[in-house]
Amino acid sequence: MKAKYLFIGLALASLLCACNRDEESLFDKSAAERAQAALDNANTVLAAAENGWEMLYFANTASKGYNLIVEFDENGRVTATAKNSTTTGDKIMTDVSTWAVKLDYGPILTFDTYNNVLHAWADPRGDGDGLLGDYEFLILHADANYIKLKGKKHSAYCYLYPLEAGKSAADYYAEVEAAEKKLCSNGNIFHFSAQDKEYLLHDGNTGIFTLTNLGETSDSEEAGSYPFAIRRSGIQLCYGFLDVADTYYELDGSVMRSANSSISTAAPAAYFTEYVTLAGGAWVIDIEDISQTTLDAITAVTNALKKAYSSNKKAGVQGLRFKQAGDNIVLTFSFYGSSSKTTEMNYIYEMEKQDNNLKLTYSAPADENAQKVLAAFPTLEALLNTLDGTYAASTSDALNPTTGIRMENSAASTWFKATGKTE
Amino acid sequence: MKKGILFVCALALSVATFASINPKLERPATETAVAPATRVIQTRSDISFEEQGLQGAFKAPAARAYVDSIRVPYYVPNSYNSGTPSKGVGYVNLAQIVVPFMDTVSFYNYYGLKSTWYLNDQEIATDTNRIDFGVTFGEYPLPLMKTASIKYSENPDSIHAFYDYSYGALYTSYYADYGFYTSLSVAPAFITPLTKCAMYTEVPLNSRGKETYGSDWTFVGAPASIGTYSYGTKMKDPKAETEEYFDTIFVPYSNPKTMYIDHISLGVYTDGDEGIKSIFPGENDHVRLSIYALTESGIDWANPIARAIADSNSYVGASSSSSWYGILNFNFTEEDPITGAQMEVPAIVSGNFIVALDEYNSGTANFGIISDYYTEIEGDTWLKSPSRITQLWSTPSNILLNLYALLPEFQVPEEIEFAAGETEIKFIAPSNVWDEDILIDADKWISVEVETDYETTVEDGQTSYDHKFANAVTIKVETSSEAREGTIEIDALGLPVSINIKQEATAGVENVYLKNDNKFYNVLGIEVGEDYKGVVIRNGEKFVR
Numbered sequence: 001m002k003a004k005y006l007f008i009g010l011a012l013a014s015l016l017c018a019c020n021r022d023e024e025s026l027f028d029k030s031a032a033e034r035a036q037a038a039l040d041n042a043n044t045v046l047a048a049a050e051n052g053w054e055m056l057y058f059a060n061t062a063s064k065g066y067n068l069i070v071e072f073d074e075n076g077r078v079t080a081t082a083k084n085s086t087t088t089g090d091k092i093m094t095d096v097s098t099w100a101v102k103l104d105y106g107p108i109l110t111f112d113t114y115n116n117v118l119h120a121w122a123d124p125r126g127d128g129d130g131l132l133g134d135y136e137f138l139i140l141h142a143d144a145n146y147i148k149l150k151g152k153k154h155s156a157y158c159y160l161y162p163l164e165a166g167k168s169a170a171d172y173y174a175e176v177e178a179a180e181k182k183l184c185s186n187g188n189i190f191h192f193s194a195q196d197k198e199y200l201l202h203d204g205n206t207g208i209f210t211l212t213n214l215g216e217t218s219d220s221e222e223a224g225s226y227p228f229a230i231r232r233s234g235i236q237l238c239y240g241f242l243d244v245a246d247t248y249y250e251l252d253g254s255v256m257r258s259a260n261s262s263i264s265t266a267a268p269a270a271y272f273t274e275y276v277t278l279a280g281g282a283w284v285i286d287i288e289d290i291s292q293t294t295l296d297a298i299t300a301v302t303n304a305l306k307k308a309y310s311s312n313k314k315a316g317v318q319g320l321r322f323k324q325a326g327d328n329i330v331l332t333f334s335f336y337g338s339s340s341k342t343t344e345m346n347y348i349y350e351m352e353k354q355d356n357n358l359k360l361t362y363s364a365p366a367d368e369n370a371q372k373v374l375a376a377f378p379t380l381e382a383l384l385n386t387l388d389g390t391y392a393a394s395t396s397d398a399l400n401p402t403t404g405i406r407m408e409n410s411a412a413s414t415w416f417k418a419t420g421k422t423e
Numbered sequence: 424m425k426k427g428i429l430f431v432c433a434l435a436l437s438v439a440t441f442a443s444i445n446p447k448l449e450r451p452a453t454e455t456a457v458a459p460a461t462r463v464i465q466t467r468s469d470i471s472f473e474e475q476g477l478q479g480a481f482k483a484p485a486a487r488a489y490v491d492s493i494r495v496p497y498y499v500p501n502s503y504n505s506g507t508p509s510k511g512v513g514y515v516n517l518a519q520i521v522v523p524f525m526d527t528v529s530f531y532n533y534y535g536l537k538s539t540w541y542l543n544d545q546e547i548a549t550d551t552n553r554i555d556f557g558v559t560f561g562e563y564p565l566p567l568m569k570t571a572s573i574k575y576s577e578n579p580d581s582i583h584a585f586y587d588y589s590y591g592a593l594y595t596s597y598y599a600d601y602g603f604y605t606s607l608s609v610a611p612a613f614i615t616p617l618t619k620c621a622m623y624t625e626v627p628l629n630s631r632g633k634e635t636y637g638s639d640w641t642f643v644g645a646p647a648s649i650g651t652y653s654y655g656t657k658m659k660d661p662k663a664e665t666e667e668y669f670d671t672i673f674v675p676y677s678n679p680k681t682m683y684i685d686h687i688s689l690g691v692y693t694d695g696d697e698g699i700k701s702i703f704p705g706e707n708d709h710v711r712l713s714i715y716a717l718t719e720s721g722i723d724w725a726n727p728i729a730r731a732i733a734d735s736n737s738y739v740g741a742s743s744s745s746s747w748y749g750i751l752n753f754n755f756t757e758e759d760p761i762t763g764a765q766m767e768v769p770a771i772v773s774g775n776f777i778v779a780l781d782e783y784n785s786g787t788a789n790f791g792i793i794s795d796y797y798t799e800i801e802g803d804t805w806l807k808s809p810s811r812i813t814q815l816w817s818t819p820s821n822i823l824l825n826l827y828a829l830l831p832e833f834q835v836p837e838e839i840e841f842a843a844g845e846t847e848i849k850f851i852a853p854s855n856v857w858d859e860d861i862l863i864d865a866d867k868w869i870s871v872e873v874e875t876d877y878e879t880t881v882e883d884g885q886t887s888y889d890h891k892f893a894n895a896v897t898i899k900v901e902t903s904s905e906a907r908e909g910t911i912e913i914d915a916l917g918l919p920v921s922i923n924i925k926q927e928a929t930a931g932v933e934n935v936y937l938k939n940d941n942k943f944y945n946v947l948g949i950e951v952g953e954d955y956k957g958v959v960i961r962n963g964e965k966f967v968r
Contacts, residue, residue, distance in 0.1 A: 036946045308761045315857055326736075338759050340860060340916070341685065369764040376762040 003245050021128065038107045038139070045142040046072040046101070046109070051167065052079070053147070053160040056229040059133030060154035064207025065229025065236060067176050068117065069169055072099055072161070080117035083173045086131065087120035091101040107139040109149060122403060153202055155239050159247070161231075172232075180230040186402035187422035189271075194244045194261035201226075201263065202279060205422075223234050247413055253279040254398035268393035269358040271401045275420055281402065282323035282332070283418035291414040298382035301335075304379050311335050318342050322349070330366050331384065335375075345370040347384055356408070359390045386414060399418040445772035683829045685918040686768040687712060687731070687753045687778060709734040712753040717775040731755045830916035831856050839898060843927040847899045854894045856915040861894070866909035867925055872897045898922075902929040956961030 026158035029037070059066075069081040078099040083092045097115035102108050108298040111118045121133025134151030137158060163172070177402075184204035192199045192211065192223040202210040202218035209226040210218040227238040234250040244297030245256035256263040266274050286297055302316035309315035318334040320341075326333075330346035337343050348365035352359040362384045365371040374380050389409035395401040402420025409415060713727040731753035737750055750802055756765040833854045841848065858875040865871055874895045898911070906928045913920040943951050943959045951959060 255909075313862070336760065337766060339757075339766050339770055339861075340770045341767045343759075345764070369766075372764040374763045376764075 013059075023224070035107070036101055039101055039103055041141045042101045042107045042109065042142045045144060045147065046099070047074045048144060049162045051163040051165050054163050054172070054266055055120070056159045056161075056230070056231070056236045057133075058151075058158055058227055058229070059131050059153065060155035061156045061238060062208075062225065062227065063132070063156065064227050065238060066121075067173070068227060068230075069163065069172060070118075078111060078115070079117055080111075081169045082117045082120075083169070084337050092163065092173060093117055094169070101139070103179075104152075105138070107142075108136055108152065109139055110136045146167060156227075159229075159236055159248070175232045176230055179232050182397075182400060182403075183230065183235070185400065186277075186420040187279050188265070188400045188402050188420070189275060189281075189282050190263050190265055192241055192261065192263050194241065194246075199241070200274075202327075204228075209237075209241075215278070237334060251399075256399075262400075265398060265401060267356060268395045268398075268401055268405055268412075269356050269391070270353060271359055271395075272393055272405060272407070273353060275402065276324050276329055277352070278320055279422070280324070281420045281422050282321045283405070285320040285418045286419070287320055290416045293388045293412070293414050294383070294416060297379070297386045301377060301378040301383050304377050305335055305337060308376070312336055312338060312340070314340070322351075323419075324365060324419070328366060329361075331387065333370075333380065333384075343373075345373045354390060357390050357392050362388050385414075387416070389414060391415075436807065457738055504629055537616075594655045680830045681771060681773045681916075681918045682776075684714075684729075684755075684772065685829075686755070686767075688751060707734075709753060713779050714770055714772060715779060716772075717777050728772055728776065729755045733768075761891065769917070773839050829855065829914040831917060833861070833894070833913060833915040833918060833920050835913070835920055835922050836895065838923040839922075840925040841900050841927065844902070844929050845927075846902060847897065849895065850896045852894045852896045854915065856894070856918070858894055860916050862914040863911065864914075865911040866901070866924075868901045869909050869911060872899075898924070900926055902926055 012140050034275045042299055049072070054067055055068040057066045057068050058064075066082065066084050066086070076098045077096055079094060079096050081092060081094040082088050083090065087093075093116065095118070096114040097111060097113040097118070098233060100110050100112050102110060116254075119135050122135045123423050124130045130153055134153050134156070136152040137149035138152060139147070140150055140157075145162065149158040149160070150156070151158065160287070188204055189247045190201040190204065191214075192201050197215055200212045200214055200216065202212065202223075207227065207229070211224045211226055211230055212218060213222065216223070221410045226241055229236045229238075231248075234248060234256050235247075235362040237247040240247050241261070244258075244261050245262050249256035249258045249261075249263050265271055272283065276283065287295075290298070298317050298320075305315045305317070314336040319332075320334070323332060325328060325346050328346075328348045329351045330348050332344050332346050334342050335345045347370055348363040350359075350363055351362040352361070360395065365374050389412050391409050393405055393407050393408040395403075395405045398401045404417065404419055406417050407415060426943050575789075584856050602801060672928045712731050712733065714729045715727055716723050733751040733753050737753070754767045755770045757768050758764070759766045788872050831854075833852060833856055834848070835852045839848055854875075858873040863871045863873070874897075875893075903926055909926075910915050910926045911922040913922070941962060943953060944956060945955065945957065945959060956968055959966065
């Protein structure tokens with residue numbers, strides 16, 4: 001009972017405190033003055049970048065990011081440049097129109113006359129929706145180094161960074177495309193690390209990361225989508241992963257870092273398995289630059305094929321690649337036989353991670369057709385067995401091992417090189 | 424008891440406050456975070472067709488042999504927009520449609536583009552985006568309709584020059600990415616839609632109606648249900664003696680040459696990768712695709728040129744962002760004579776043909792393609808159709824049947840003549856077949872080498888390959904003292920080509936005769952005296968003195 005009175009007393013005391021009207025203002029200027037200052041600042045900052053801005057434009061929060069170049073001048077003209085497959089047909093397009101900063105519920109950057117580059121995303125087009133983009137943005141932050149905008153209608157964040165001098169649009173887009181290729185080609189799969197936890201980032205080639213728990217494929221029910229844009233120096237997210245505030249990850253050797261988190265790839269041996277089982281990728285083995293033992297085995301199979309299919313001048317081994325097929329990891333053996341088309345047969349392998357190594361063990365033909373081919377060409381079994389063993393993996397590009405991975409079995413003095421390819 | 428309740432409430436409050444329950448790996452909602460925009464696609468599925476004025480346009484023909492159902496045709500000329508001429512991507516003949524066995528038909532141009540219309544190459548309408556007329560198409564083996572070039576807008580510069588035919592993706596698209604060798608098997612499936620389509624469905628009028636695929640059809644006005652799915656169609660061959668129906672969808676192709684078809688794919692709608700089970704609920708379910716010859720007397724249904732089966736293993740999701748749309752790949756196979764294994768082979772077809780989906784052994788699934796967009800074609804008249812190329816294959820009126828095919832070319836002279844003493848002739852043969860794919864058979868005294876060369880163009884630092892490249896052909900013959908003729912037989916991806924070879928007799932030592940003059944000659948043929956010592960020749964005999 002006493003506790004009840006004590007509780008009521010405390011509640012009344014708190015109400016009395018709330019009635020105190022003598023609190024000092026938190027700001028040294030009025031709201032109107034502060035708004036005007038923000039507007040002035042935005043005007044000044046936008047026009048001050050001598051070489052214009054690199055704009056990472058997200059049409060909406062479900063859209064990939066696009067790279068624009070925008071230059072604002074003090075006379076209210078804006079020159080916008082874009083190159084993408086969605087709005088410019090992969091050609092560099094530039095258009096000039098006008099801009100203004102006005103006060104609404106904050107400083108608003110508006111592109112107030114039609115610009116073929118900027119309004120392409122906002123144009124409703126034939127279906128009334130168009131690409132669901134914005135041409136008016138709330139200015140959330142503006143200084144000489146960085147501007148953050150928020151689309152007024154579709155609420156996506158956009159980011160602007162000053163461009164360096166002497167950079168032509170052609171050079172800029174060539175560098176962006178090179179960075180995109182380096183990071184996202186071949187279905188590369190990343191690890192996102194924050195707060196001692198790791199997640200997987202799939203689908204980088206779409207411009208929208210799919211974030212999953214480790215060991216999950218991108219169609220996981222728990223997966224989340226995170227649009228991003230490629231910068232020449234890293235990756236710009238529209239909004240941060242999970243509850244991590246970071247939106248920009250800067251290249252730092254083999255890692256992309258931000259204040260509280262990082263993006264990298266798994267160690268090569270683990271990546272080899274991850275890429276096949278989780279990213280739907282295949283490792284295409286270079287059958288010419290390969291250890292002599294395996295090369296001899298390939299030659300033996302080719303000779304057998306040429307003898308059997310003497311009427312086909314293309315007869316021979318065409319390729320080898322590891323991939324996932326159904327529930328199995330298989331080696332796909334491609335060859336020319338009687339047909340003018342490549343024939344492919346799958347042979348099941350066990351793939352087991354051992355510390356930093358990977359153990360490959362040939363198991364069995366994947367189906368009846370593969371069994372028949374194996375029976376007809378016994379030299380093929382010898383080839384399959386030469387790939388057995390425990391391999392140490394290495395790569396020359398830790399940010400995208402799909403560009404080249406080397407597998408070395410020191411015990412058997414065998415090795416092979418492979419590149420990743422999504423199927 | 425009250426303490427217990429208080430404790431539970433406090434616990435619940437603390438859990439709700441402090442625990443981060445986030446089963447989906449999406450960013451949590453915060454004050455500054457904004458929920459991702461959800462795109463709402465206007466389907467208009469709640470608008471009846473009567474309101475849209477389509478009832479008349481799609482006036483159903485009178486019920487025919489089957490009184491418990493009617494046939495509702497719906498057509499959309501296949502779309503274009505697969506590229507511009509400068510890009511070199513394949514083009515689609517806008518409205519090449521086959522309308523077999525129907526009494527009444529309406530045709531539309533997507534986006535309301537006006538054009539001239541032809542039926543069997545006879546102009547039947549001009550400057551219109553729509554034609555409605557009654558034709559007894561059963562009289563025609565398979566009439567073909569097509570439009571002329573389409574003016575895309577009022578801008579005179581934006582005229583799309585449509586080619587007569589296009590067979591899926593062209594070479595150009597995939598040279599840059601994949602090189603020549605694998606080009607035929609990795610063409611971009613979704614860039615180029617098919618060229619023609621014809622599609623029907625049979626809508627039950629009541630619960631006793633004939634079985635249709637899918638059970639959720641309701642008849643609320645033609646064509647009532649295209650807002651959701653289109654289903655396997657039931658068609659009847661009017662030339663068949665019986666009235667047995669078969670389920671088929673087919674697409675005709677005019678093919679004046681030899682076509683090398685690597686494989687064929689079909690756009691399908693599924694609910695993600697798992698959704699393929701809705702198409703193939705059973706382990707052994709499949710769709711069968713057959714190629715039939717199409718002649719003036721019709722279709723030879725009894726003798727397919729080639730057949731292929733697609734099952735759940737043949738499905739490929741289109742993209743990670745929307746795996747609802749995928750393709751079924753149909754690969755042709757035959758038994759390998761050496762191993763007995765089934766191996767993929769191309770289908771090589773000469774002359775007109777149809778591609779038919781003529782067996783679907785599931786019977787329960789949603790087989791077809793959804794539409795999510797209406798196109799205004801005339802005033803308040805709307806037509807279910809794709810809004811843009813990315814949605815093209817989600818329309819029920821288009822069957823996205825892509826032929827990954829090539830019309831092989833290998834232009835060589837009919838005859839080559841070797842002059843006396845000439846042993847080698849080299850020439851450039853325009854072609855689109857890679858040398859590795861050319862098989863050559865020639866007489867033993869003739870050898871042939873083919874080496875592919877191709878032209879490249881560089882624009883904006885990007886190298887692209889001309890899909891028309893050239894093959895350097897070198898023909899060598901052995902010398903012969905007698906004139907002779909031979910043949911070189913060439914198989915360029917199924918295209919038979921032959922070259923007649925003529926060779927003149929090689930000039931050599933002629934009119935050799937023995938000089939019997941009783942004189943002596945040395946080995947150099949110089950006359951010597953009778954006292955000459957050494958090897959001498961007289962009357963053709965050699966001896967030593």
